[in-house]
Amino acid sequence: xxxxxxxxxxxxxxxxxxxxxxxxLFFLWMLSLSLKFEIDNAAYPxxxxxxxxxxxxxxxxxxxxxxxxxxxxxxxxxGSATLLALLVGVPAGYGIARMAxxxxxxxxxxxxxxxxxxYLIPLFLxxxxxxxxxxxxxxxxxxxxxxxxxxxxxxxxxxxxxPMELEEAALIDGATRWQVFRHVALPIAxxxxxxxxxxxxxxxxxxxxxxxxxxxxxxxxxxVAVYNMISFDQLSWGPLAAAALIVTLPVxxxxxxxxxxxxxxxxxxxxxxx
Amino acid sequence: MSALTQSTPGAAQSDVAPEKALRPPSYWPFxxxxxxxxxxxxxxxxxFTIWMSLNEWKVGSSTxxxxxxxxxxxxxxxxxxxxxxxxxxxxxxxxxxxxxxGTFAAVVFHQKFPGRGFLRGVFIMPMMATPVAIALVWTMMxxxxxxxxxxxxxxxxxxxxxxxxxxxxxxxxxxxxxxxQWTPLVMLIVLGGLAAIPTEPYESAQIDGAxxxxxxxFITLPLIMPFLFIAGMIRMIDAVKSFDxxxxxxxxxxxxxxxxxNIYLYSVAFSYYxxxxxxxxxxVFFLLIVLLAAVMLYARQRMLWTEIASGT
Numbered sequence: 183x184x185x186x187x188x189x190x191x192x193x194x195x196x197x198x199x200x201x202x203x204x205x206x207l208f209f210l211w212m213l214s215l216s217l218k219f220e221i222d223n224a225a226y227p228x229x230x231x232x233x234x235x236x237x238x239x240x241x242x243x244x245x246x247x248x249x250x251x252x253x254x255x256x257x258x259x260x261g262s263a264t265l266l267a268l269l270v271g272v273p274a275g276y277g278i279a280r281m282a283x284x285x286x287x288x289x290x291x292x293x294x295x296x297x298x299x300x301y302l303i304p305l306f307l308x309x310x311x312x313x314x315x316x317x318x319x320x321x322x323x324x325x326x327x328x329x330x331x332x333x334x335x336x337x338x339x340x341x342x343x344x345p346m347e348l349e350e351a352a353l354i355d356g357a358t359r360w361q362v363f364r365h366v367a368l369p370i371a372x373x374x375x376x377x378x379x380x381x382x383x384x385x386x387x388x389x390x391x392x393x394x395x396x397x398x399x400x401x402x403x404x405x406v407a408v409y410n411m412i413s414f415d416q417l418s419w420g421p422l423a424a425a426a427l428i429v430t431l432p433v434x435x436x437x438x439x440x441x442x443x444x445x446x447x448x449x450x451x452x453x454x455x456x
Numbered sequence: 457m458s459a460l461t462q463s464t465p466g467a468a469q470s471d472v473a474p475e476k477a478l479r480p481p482s483y484w485p486f487x488x489x490x491x492x493x494x495x496x497x498x499x500x501x502x503x504f505t506i507w508m509s510l511n512e513w514k515v516g517s518s519t520x521x522x523x524x525x526x527x528x529x530x531x532x533x534x535x536x537x538x539x540x541x542x543x544x545x546x547x548x549x550x551x552x553x554x555x556x557x558g559t560f561a562a563v564v565f566h567q568k569f570p571g572r573g574f575l576r577g578v579f580i581m582p583m584m585a586t587p588v589a590i591a592l593v594w595t596m597m598x599x600x601x602x603x604x605x606x607x608x609x610x611x612x613x614x615x616x617x618x619x620x621x622x623x624x625x626x627x628x629x630x631x632x633x634x635x636x637q638w639t640p641l642v643m644l645i646v647l648g649g650l651a652a653i654p655t656e657p658y659e660s661a662q663i664d665g666a667x668x669x670x671x672x673x674f675i676t677l678p679l680i681m682p683f684l685f686i687a688g689m690i691r692m693i694d695a696v697k698s699f700d701x702x703x704x705x706x707x708x709x710x711x712x713x714x715x716x717x718n719i720y721l722y723s724v725a726f727s728y729y730x731x732x733x734x735x736x737x738x739x740v741f742f743l744l745i746v747l748l749a750a751v752m753l754y755a756r757q758r759m760l761w762t763e764i765a766s767g768t
Contacts, residue, residue, distance in 0.1 A: 197564045201557075202575050204636055205582050211604060212593045228604050270489040277486030286487075293498050295745050297697045299721050300738040301497065303731055304504035327497050334490060359482055388586045390700045395726050405588040409704055412592055419596055426589035437584040441577040444584065448641065449648045 209434075215423035216240070223419040239424035249425070251400065252407040258318055259403055260386040263325035267333045267382055272375060275337020276363055287338070293331040298391045301327050306395060320396045321403065328389055329382040336381065339450050340374030341367065377447040380440050384433050404429040505735045513732030526736035536737065538712060539720040540744075542627065543696060546716055547748075549631040550638070550695035551688055557635065558642025559684065563672065565643065566650040580640040587637070591704035594633050595620070598705075620706050623713035630714055633701050638694065642687045649683030650676070685756050689749060696745050717741050 183191075215223060219236045222229040243249055278286050301324060309320040344367065352362045393406035402410070408429050411422055437444060509526055513519045530536050565576055582590065597605050598619035606616040619629045657675045666674075699718045702708065708715035708723070715723075721741060725734030 194564065194567055194569060197560075198569065198575060201561045201564055202579050205578055208593070208636070209581065211597070215593065215596060224602055226602055226607070228602070228607050266493075270493050273486040274490030277483040281483045281487075283487075289494055289498065292502075293494075295693055295749070296498075296502070296742055297718055297721070297738065297745075298699070299718060299725065300505055300742065301501045303725050303734055303738060304501040304508065305497070306726075307504075307731065323497065326493060330490065330493055330497070360485075363486065384584055388584075388588075390586075390588045390704070391722075394703075405586055405700075408586075408592060409588050412595070412704070422592060423596070426586075426592045430586040430589040433584050433586055434581055437581050438577050441573070441580070444580070445576075445644055449644050 212423055212427055215419055216427050217424075218420055220418060220420060236420050239420040240428070242421055243425045243428060249407070252402050252404050255318060255397075255401060256387060256403040256405075259321045259325055260383055262322045263329045263386050264379060264382045266322070267326060267329035268375065268379060271330050271333030271378065272337050272368075272371070273363065275334050276341050276367055276371075278334070279338050279341035287335075290331045290335050293327065298327070298389075302392065302395050309396065315396065316398050316401065318401050321392060321401065324392045324396065325386045325389060327392075328385050332382050332385060333378040336378040336447055336450060337371070337374060340371055340377075344370050373443075376440075377443045377450075380436060380443050381447045384436060384444075387433055505738055508732055509735035509739050511732045513730075513735070515729035515731060519732070522732070526733050527740070529733065530736060530740060535712065535715070536717070536720060539715050539717045542714060543716040543718075546627055546631060546634075546698065546702075546714075547692060547695040549628070550634045550698070551691045553631065553635040554639040554642045554691055555684060555688055558639045558687065559646050559680070561639060561643040562646035562650055562680075563676065565647055580644065582637045583640040585637075587700035588704050590637065591633070591701050594701075595705050598629060620714070621710060623710055626706055626710065626714045630702055630705065633705070634695065634698060637701070638691060642691060645687040645690070646680055646683050649680040653679045685752070689752055692748055692752060693745060696748065717744070 214230055214232070216239055217235050217237070218229060218232045219234060219238075222232045222234075222236075277283075305320070305324055309315050309323075314320050348370075349362050349366050352366050353359075357365075388405065389403075390405040390409065393403045394409065397403065397406050408422075408425050411425060510521060510523060511519045512522045512526075561579065565572065565579070597603050598621070600606060600616060600618050600621060603619070605619065609616065618625060620626045653676070658671065661671050661675055697718055698716065699722070702714055702716060702719055703722070706714045708719040717737065718741070721734055721737045724730050724737060
């Protein structure tokens with residue numbers, strides 16, 4: 183190695199360190215907060231590695247009845263909104279791609295630009311009139327605002343890249359459009375569906391704004407529950423941080439293990455107009 | 457955004473075009489269920505919002521048609537005007553900082569080094585993590601007495617800050633969180649752009665003995681410009697609408713120092729339950745986002761024309 187290459191290597195690793203450390207340090211600090219007793223969390227200068235590890239913070243959060251309820255709520259809302267979105271969005275993406283109906287993308291675009299609160303005002307009234315407030319149904323429906331555009335958008339992009347030859351051959355052999363979709367297009371599209379599924383799950387799971395308006399005491403999802411813990415007791419940082427970490431842990435694990443799909447989905451969405 | 461300009465139909469589609477013209481409705485059944493959903497949850501709410509914005513509409517009292525008076529009320533609502541100002545400052549900072557840092561990060565991640573895939577995964581974690589959970593931890597870090605940020609500042613001799621607890625520093629502090637969270641998205645988009653750049657210009661630059669900065673400034677930057685523009689556009693749309701972080705950390709405070717349009721919209725609609733006025737804010741808010749997007753598109757076109765005119 184020449185001196186110039188050595189300098190380059192050092193520079194590169196220094197840059198990597200500078201770029202990645204805010205993320206690493208943040209999540210380590212979050213972990214540290216969640217594993218400390220109050221006496222350590224209230225200490226100044228801050229304690230980074232506690233002498234006594236407060237596993238109790240996690241046990242307390244997990245043992246509370248409500249937390250389990252909210253976790254199940256989150257599972258139901260995210261699960262239903264994602265599955266419904268796949269059910270209507272995958273065929274729609276296929277149809278739009280095959281009809282080359284690019285103008286329909288404008289609707290997706292409008293959905294992307296519109297602030298979430300704008301949907302809430304009219305839909306909140308609708309749910310009130312229909313007497314649905316107090317159940318999980320309003321949240322499932324409004325989460326479709328997030329999941330359906332993601333699924334359609336990603337599936338349009340995916341079906342545009344899958345080869346047409348097999349489908350045409352099947353059509354000539356007398357298969358119906360539905361059979362072609364079901365037995366030819368769908369199996370090929372599995373990776374695309376995985377991308378759409380993962381992104382829809384993450385953005386639905388993380389959603390906060392719909393819940394604070396529509397959720398009652400019994401129907402909170404986890405992000406709303408965590409938010410209510412903040413205003414409830416500001417001072418016990420340990421359990422709060424533990425709760426925050428539990429809420430976001432599924433998403434962080436998905437990010438690490440499905441990084442390739444996430445990157446593919448986000449950049450496809452982005453480059454094509456997100 | 458660029459969906460209409462960029463997604464040109466492939467050759468395969470133009471081949472089937474005549475056949476498609478003969479049997480146009482054949483793919484419609486695939487689209488109909490989604491169409492129903494989109495009409496119910498996206499188009500209907502929009503139409504209804506516009507209708508509500510023309511009415512005096514409060515929860516628990518009767519509604520009356522008032523024409524454009526909700527919109528006129530906006531022009532003399534100091535809290536709304538102030539919120540527009542906060543939104544613009546917040547947005548401009550939250551576009552520029554992630555663009556600069558994200559480009560730098562993309563150039564770094566474009567290099568080959570051991571552990572790159574894993575570190576990239578760690579780097580994008582802030583953007584995927586649950587915003588409310590993140591906000592909670594940032595709130596603890598911003599704490600003036602016990603927060604770790606003031607401790608870190610004290611290590612390098614900078615006096616303690618009030619961060620989100622002072623009107624003058626609250627917006628920059630929130631931008632810090634927003635930048636931390638969304639720089640990864642810019643990085644991913646620009647990284648996609650870098651991957652598409654041919655290697656020839658770099659080889660000749662190396663032969664000519666160009667410095668790293670010159671290579672970046674005169675080769676990389678012009679070639680990734682389209683991607684930077686898209687990243688900037690997406691960042692703008694998201695920053696204008698930013699809600700979770702601001703709401704969870706400051707709720708628009710202290711006072712109304714960090715109250716953006718979205719936060720004000722929330723108060724009007726769901727604290728005061730003034731749905732008619734809230735709808736008017738939602739419509740104007742949407743138009744503002746479209747306007748900002750149009751300005752960016754126009755600026756980009758101007759840039760391209762000047763480039764063509766000056767022959768670079």
